[in-house]
Amino acid sequence: MAAKELVSGGNTVIGPSILISGKLTGDEDLTVRGRVEGELSLNRTLIVESSGVVKANVTVKNAVVSGVVVGNIQASESVELTHEGRMVGDIRAPRVIIVDGASFRGRVDMGELPPGRSLPERSTRPQIRPTMRSLPAPPPRPATPAAKTPAAAGKIPAPAGKGAAPAGKGPAAKPPAPPPPPPGRRSAGMPGIVRTASSAPPPAPLVVAAGSKKTVVVKKKK
């Protein structure tokens, strides 16, 4: 009797020696020190303590995992894996906190990812390809190097690629020079393309396309 009164607080606790298998639903906080298997859905917070084991698909508002969870967790607010927490499964929640020491294997989905970045990486590749297409002439390939090192072109092929840095060699002074010749050559296509080296606007759409592909890849990896 005394025990009853001590514990009654509207808070549910699954003690360490208890095994629940089946479906558990509720509208209050739940603390698991024992085992729950099956399906678990709450409108409140699930706390899996260090002795707790949950093998279930979990739908909650918040989850704090210090014990073991095998299964997927979908939370409307947050999921936290503490330093003692171990989990295998997928997490879907707008806020996911994984602390140092926690062990986790599975996917994380926080919903909408913030846009942007990954542009710098791509800018180089797409530029080269477009130039190749539109330019029948071979020289355009080394667009950046060629422009800067007409003189040194043969000498420093590789480093030239990283162009900006070796600028001190004097080729740096030449970059402005190249533009004039193209008009004379008439292969006007070249100047426009060469210019891409500076990551000018034209290549932008291509970059975007490449970028979108890559982001998809990233998601898969996760």
Added chain:
Amino acid sequence: MANTVIGSSIVIDGEISGDEDLVIQGTVKGKISLRESLYVEGSGVVEADIETQNVEIAGRVTGNIQATDKVELKADCRVVGDVKAPRILIADGASFKGNVDMDTKER
């Protein structure tokens, strides 16, 4: 003190087993097997077969109850099902429908 409480808004559909006291304020359907005491409080609703050492019922239970020690039906409880235990107490005000078996010869 190990203690398990199924809160009043909790619904469990399945099986509960364990080695410690269990307090039910919510709803449990399925099966309960414990080696300790089960308390079904006033707000508790159990639609399950129960196997424990002790049971105290103040809420509603539908199902067969088998206890190795004692079953206590308190005032205001509502129980439908067969009860089997060496000691069975039915308090004034309890509502009960089912068979009672206090057969102690088995043990």
